[in-house]
Amino acid sequence: KLTLNGDVKLYLDSTATALNITSNGQLVILGTVTIYSDGDLNISGNGVANKSSLPANCVIYCTDDVHNVSFSGNGNLCGAIYAPDAAITVSGNGDVYGSLVGNSFTDTGNGTIHYDEALKNTGLGSQYKVTSWKEDHG
Secondary structure (H helix, E strand, O other): OOOEEEEEEEEEEEOOEEEEEEOOOOEEEOOEEEEEEEEEEEEEOEEEEEOOOHHEEEEEEEEEOEEEEOOOOOOEEEHHHHHHHHEEOOOOOOOOEEEEHHHEEEOOOOEEEOHHHHHHOOOOOOOOOOOOOOOOOO
């Protein structure tokens, strides 16, 4: 369990998985956190606990070296992820409150996405908008 308090900026420089939350692991946010990542993200376990419940207080920017962002098990996120070159997957019971920007998106299991319209004014939502989508009922 890692607790971040205050206005925190993290720079994750990795050629593999830069953020890996598993088992009983959890990232607890008590302030405002901005993460910059060069490596893939794996959020499972107890996920990210954003105590403010404001997605704008947890923003993750990924470089074009990030190819996979995954939420699984009970890995929840209350935040925004900008990973335009990544395949984003949500499986298990992981819920996302905020926004996701990726190259592709797959949702299986019971995980749900709840878009926070307040993010459209943060810069994360102003560049991209949904123009179409395809649902695969497999």
